[in-house]
Amino acid sequence: MAENIEEKVTKIVAEQFEVPAEKVTMNSLFMDDLKADSLSVVELVLAIEEAFGLEIPDEHAEKIKTVGDVVNYVKARAQ
Amino acid sequence: MPRRVAVTGVGLVTPVGVGTEETWQALLSGVSGIAPISRFDASKFATRFAGEVKGFVPTRWITAREAKSSMSDPYVQYAMAAGAMAVQDADLVIDETLAERAGCFVGSGMGGVTTIEATHLALQKKGPRHAFSPFFVTQMAINLAAGQLSIRYGAKGPCYSQVSACSSGAHAIGDAFRLIQHGEVDVMICGGSEAAVTPLGVGGFGAMHALSTRNDAPALACRPFDLDRDGFVLAEGAGMLILEEMEHAKLRGARIYAECKGYAANADAHHITVPAAEGEGAQRCMRAALADAGLDGTRIDYLNAHGTSTKMNDVTETMAIKKVFGDHARKLMVSSTKSMTGHLLGAAGVIEAAICVLGVARGQVPPTINYTTPDPECDLDYVPNTAREAKLRNALTNSFGFGGTNACLIFGRENL
Numbered sequence: 505m506a507e508n509i510e511e512k513v514t515k516i517v518a519e520q521f522e523v524p525a526e527k528v529t530m531n532s533l534f535m536d537d538l539k540a541d542s543l544s545v546v547e548l549v550l551a552i553e554e555a556f557g558l559e560i561p562d563e564h565a566e567k568i569k570t571v572g573d574v575v576n577y578v579k580a581r582a583q
Numbered sequence: 584m585p586r587r588v589a590v591t592g593v594g595l596v597t598p599v600g601v602g603t604e605e606t607w608q609a610l611l612s613g614v615s616g617i618a619p620i621s622r623f624d625a626s627k628f629a630t631r632f633a634g635e636v637k638g639f640v641p642t643r644w645i646t647a648r649e650a651k652s653s654m655s656d657p658y659v660q661y662a663m664a665a666g667a668m669a670v671q672d673a674d675l676v677i678d679e680t681l682a683e684r685a686g687c688f689v690g691s692g693m694g695g696v697t698t699i700e701a702t703h704l705a706l707q708k709k710g711p712r713h714a715f716s717p718f719f720v721t722q723m724a725i726n727l728a729a730g731q732l733s734i735r736y737g738a739k740g741p742c743y744s745q746v747s748a749c750s751s752g753a754h755a756i757g758d759a760f761r762l763i764q765h766g767e768v769d770v771m772i773c774g775g776s777e778a779a780v781t782p783l784g785v786g787g788f789g790a791m792h793a794l795s796t797r798n799d800a801p802a803l804a805c806r807p808f809d810l811d812r813d814g815f816v817l818a819e820g821a822g823m824l825i826l827e828e829m830e831h832a833k834l835r836g837a838r839i840y841a842e843c844k845g846y847a848a849n850a851d852a853h854h855i856t857v858p859a860a861e862g863e864g865a866q867r868c869m870r871a872a873l874a875d876a877g878l879d880g881t882r883i884d885y886l887n888a889h890g891t892s893t894k895m896n897d898v899t900e901t902m903a904i905k906k907v908f909g910d911h912a913r914k915l916m917v918s919s920t921k922s923m924t925g926h927l928l929g930a931a932g933v934i935e936a937a938i939c940v941l942g943v944a945r946g947q948v949p950p951t952i953n954y955t956t957p958d959p960e961c962d963l964d965y966v967p968n969t970a971r972e973a974k975l976r977n978a979l980t981n982s983f984g985f986g987g988t989n990a991c992l993i994f995g996r997e998n999l
Contacts, residue, residue: 520648521648522646522647522648543652543653543717543718543721544652544717546717547652547716547717547718550713550716550717559712
């Protein structure tokens, strides 16, 4: 993969929540740190699904709270 | 005594201009905003032209992110743009002390029909798991233009949407006027927004045989009161007014365009699309608005007609005007600016109220364009083809909607 998963997720998150990429860390909480609302988080999950060709069931999506959670989830599913 | 109400801000997004001055100058020049449909392939539709808003860049008023997610529907985008223009024009700041005394009424006939259509197509193609944006409901619901404006400007008073087809915008302003008159609020952001130049909009009105089919000459298609008229022309856009309690406006040194003086709303209780004989409902509505303003008909100098360019409306409205105004009807300037803007449905009432407001403030009357062959049944002064300079004491605007719903508003500058 030309772009690693961390970079790709960071880019999507930054775009989705309109925040500068340098503000997005692996520990960033979507709602508290990046000021996203719940609808935007749902939309982010859809964007991640599309970018990585995944289907993320709701019970998994509910546990995804940080950028790191996304990265770990994508990595686990890619294996 | 009801309190007096001033108009202190105007914002317009129309097929003849994005901006109040752009729109006003185009109207005075007699420019048509009607052209072939560019939004979708209309080649199989009976009507292939409309009044689309041109050169609209949403990110002048909302963020790129908002334009893609929560405010992706053009009906919300037009409302946000017109709202921003009106708030800025009024130099209005809704701070904590004003917040609960300020509200938002934004009418619309159809709401986010663009979003509904696109999502339904996606649903058929991709299935329920992938078709929906989490923002779908809040993109298309009719009250969301009002909701988004209240959030943007911190208006914590009443916030909802009047839904009455082609009278929606006029009802929004009239209801806002009443709330201020009766002391419930001091300031209202009010108007209407519509973006129904879509396959469902064009197809639906087309199926009623309500639309002009003059496809070979779109700019000549909307010709209210002309003998050769053949239907209305669908259009889109938004308008917003800032209404404000008179003393509140004066105390903060706001520029006052005009006073909102009278309002009436009623129903024909007759038929879903056909007006009552001799415009009986429209007559009652105009009379009630005059009574509400405490004005004799002879004090009205300009009437912005509903003037849709359908066979039925223009004859019936003319008859109703003659019944209400008697001999004065001959002296009254009556124009239909829909000849230039087309019919903005739920936004039409506010665009035409704004035209009365600006006309009264500036002493100018936009014309009825495409008026070449008089209809013997339409025999008033329709301000044909050329704008006029004229001091207007008071102006009245008519809005009539499917379902037999009527609204009349009166604006003036006497005793300001």
